Structure formats: structure tokens, C-alpha cells
Amino acid sequence: MSVQDFALASEAAARRRWGATAALAALVVLLALISLGIGPVRLSPLTVTEALFGGATDVAQVIVREIRLPRTILAFAIGGILGLSGAALQGLLRNPLASPSLFGAPQSAAFGAVLVISLGLADVRSYALPVVAIIAAFGSVFALLAIAGRNAGLLILILAGLAISSFAGAATALVMNLSSNPFVVLEIAFWLLGSLEDRSFQHVALALPFIVAGAMILLSQASAFRALTLGEEAAQSLGVDVGRLRLLVITGVALGVGGAVAVTGTIGFIGLVAPHLMRPVIGHDPARLLVPSALAGSALLLAADIAVRIIPSTSDIKVGVLTSIIGVPFFLYLIMRERRALGGGVA
């Protein structure tokens, strides 16, 4: 292949990447609009648009601006940060099975939040909730990477992740039993399933700053992920401080996931699925994968949240349940595909 051919090929690849990213962004916008248009009260698209910009009746305005808009914003932001966290962890560990939910981060964040709720330490709409959730998420990811060590194989990571999420689950159940609030068991059982229902701008204000901070930290490390694909030593020789990178990624993931979990409960598997959907289109460069994965995460969560409102059911389906129902078979499929690598890890 001549230099010219190579240049042409990479130009074509770049075009495809931009095309895919733009298409994805358009999809996210479309889904966000649908999400604003759907709810238990039927409003025409025209009414929704008017209400959004301050027209229509005050009832329609409240429904669209104070009930649906926060929900849509949260689905967009949380889906995005989950996709981004997944892509970042996969880049950091050079491992396609890495994702926040397999590492027990949301479960641990949930434990932190449940601790605050069930002990009645603070109003559920105060900043205590995300802060404690973030600390718990940070602790869990940090512990996982410390236990698994630097060049951990898939198997060790997954086993350690399983152990941490089971531990967080058990701790959550224990805290629930110690609570004095008689409704707490039911409340938390619902909450752990993950839901975006009836959230308000108070919740947006609670989660968004942390999600944005987490996203900025993760995005700023894009070039380091790329260097890391050459191996840790090569990356180090290119001037990447791997220890610092790890710490930054853990912080970014903890901020994002903790902030998200604090307002919606645990929503799993978006971080695992989103980067995989993008890899065939974008290629394997972890730096280029970050933004498309975030967009794919947003699209997935928006779509899932629309689906739970459309699927007819007697009581509301929780969006976290839906993402797990889709995510777990996907995870099993990935394990099947990676079976050889996993088997090799044991031998």
C-alpha cells in the first residue's frame, strides 16, 4: 500500500467516524424529543412544543417542563456518563468486559445512598446523597483495582467485581434492616431497581455537576488511553503516568456513577453495552471511542426510558430492570466470545 492509499483509507475511516457520530447525535436528539412527548397524559406534539417554550396551558407547561424535561435531561446525562465510564474503563484495562456495573460501582454507590436514606441522615434531595454515593463508588473501584493488581486477567477482574457487588448488596440489605423508617424496605427495594420516574430539577441539580465533572476528567485522558493500547511500558515511555491515569479514571467513574446512582438508583449494563455497539463502527481506538460511547449510552437509556412508558403494564416497569434484561444476555454473549481468552487465563 502506497502512502497515498493509506491516506485515502484513513480519510475514509475518519469520514465514517464523523458520519456515525453525527447520526448518533441526531438519534439522541430524536429520542430526547420523543421522551418529552410521551407520558401518562396524552399531549399532542404541538402542545408539547408550545409548553416547552412557555405557551399552552399552565398544566401542560408544568407537565412538560417540570415533570418530563428533568427526566429527559437525566436520561441523557446518566446514559452518557455510563457509556463514557464503560469506554474509559475498557480503555484503561484494555479489556472489553470492563464496565462500572460488573465492577460493583453502582451497587456500592447504592449502598452509600441507602445508608443515608435508611438512617434518615438527610433529606433525599440534599447533596449528602451523591457525595456519600461517590465516596462508596470510589472505594469500590479503587478496591477492585487494588485487589486485581496491574495486569489482571479477565477472570480475576470479574471475580473480584462479583465479590464486591455481592458485598455491597448484602451491606445494603443489612442497613435496610437497621432503619427506623417503616417504609424503607419497600422504598429502597424500588429504588435499587433504578428509575427515572417523577424526578424534578432538584434531582438534575443534584446529579449534573458531578456527572459533568466526571465526564470532563474521563475525556481529558483520551490521548493517554490511546498510548496505553501500546502496552503500559510503551505508554510510560510516551510520558503517560499510568498510576496517575488510574487514579483519575477511578475518580471520574466514581463521580459520574455516584452522582447518577444518587438520583436514579442502580441502572446497570449501559456502560458495558454502549462501547461494544460503537466499536465495529468507530474502530478500536479507545480515544475516539469515548464520545460515541457516551452518545450511545444516552441513546440507550433514553430508549429504555421511553420503552418503560410504552410497554403496557399494571404498575410501572423500572428502567434499571429493562437495561439489565437487555444487558445480561449481552454480557453472556461477550463471555462466550471471549471464552478462549478466559480459558487461557485459567490455564
Added chain:
Amino acid sequence: MNVCSDQLVLSLADPDQILGLSRFSRDAWQSWAADKARNYPRLSGEAEDVLVLKPDIVVVSLFDKRATRELLKANGLHLVEFTVPRTLDEVKAQIREMGDVVQHPDRAASVIARLDAAIARARAAASGRHYRALPLERRGFVSGEASLVNSLLREVGLTNAAGELGIGAGGFASLEAIVKLRPDFILVAEAGDRAEDDGRAFLLHPALQRFYPPDKRIVLPERLTVCGGVMLADALDKLTAELQRVTR
């Protein structure tokens, strides 16, 4: 054995007739007679401690655990079962029945007279205008047609808006549907704006706060409405007072 039968027993029996009360008897949130209940042993809700006490009569609700009830019966205890009342007439019948059980029908009659007086007061104060109110609990649960709350609302001249939401006996209403329905008032169990969990945060959602600030919220504590008994007289008086506050 049950927080509702506790309160009936407490209001009608002599102190030495009561061997023990239910697990939740001292919960001031649920029980109107929580203070009084502190003078009596609290049972675990299981069969063991009841068997040890060897009571002549065990008052249970049909909502208590079936296995526990069966076990007590099998051990030769005399069980009196009460259902959950849904109308004021059913409440009065239960008070009468409990009066017979504890052998103080005279006290039962005076309690019923107190209740009747409260009903008469409520009806007299009921306004001519037919306001629509929605009894709203945590997570958006709405009590419908067949509930005590519904009977109370009717006595003070309010219409339960649950029917317009298509809710029969009781069920969950979405925030959007409530905002669209715009009942005149919502009936809640407590004022205040602290959300100790998500269920409570529902009632404090900005969309709901906008249309239902405190002067559109009728506050009726849960301990006055969960059970049937004397406390319903207080509930009616409180409801009348609240209605006067919000319609002023």
C-alpha cells in the same frame, strides 16, 4: 395482635384485661393510642409469646399472618377476628362487637355516641360547595371508593377525585395525571417539606408544590385514619378544621 385491634381494645377494655399489644402498638405514626400502649407489654407478632401469656381471647385482624393465626387456634386459644372497616357504619359495628368481647358494651355505646356527635358536627360544618379532593399518599397512592378516608371525605362534603382518575378501591396515580386533573385540594398525611425517602419526595415534587402549596393541602395525620375507632371522631374534627383553613 394488630395495631388497629390494639386501639379498639385500649379504648374499651380495663387495663387489667390487656395482657399485651401488637408490635407496632407504640408507633406514634400509626397508632393514635401509642402513648397509652407504653404501659403494656409489646408482643413480637409471632405465636410464641402469645402462647406463654395464655390469654382468654386473642383479637386478630384478617391481615395478620395466617400461619400464626392457625397455630394459635390449633393450640386451643379463642381468636376473635376483625376485618378492615371501610365505612363509618362498619366501624361502629366493630366498636360494638369489641365492647361485647371485653364485656363493656356501655363504653362502646358512649364511644359510638362520640363518633356520631363528630359526624353531626362535620355535616353541619360541611360547605355547600362541592370541592374535589384527592387523598394522596406516598408514591402517589390514592385511596378510592371503598376506604375509610373516602367515607370521612364524604361526611365533610368533599368529593373524592379518585373516581375521575379511574381508581376504584385504591391505586397509584401518576404525577402527570394528578396535575392534569387539578382537584381543588389534596389530602396528605403530614405537612413539612422534608423528604426522608423517594416515596415522600413524590408529594414534594415541584410540579405538585406549584399547584398545591400548603394552603391547598388538607393535612390529616395517618394515625387518625388508618384504623376504625374513636380516633375517627378526632379525624372528622381535624378534617373540618382543615377544610375551613383551606377554604377561607
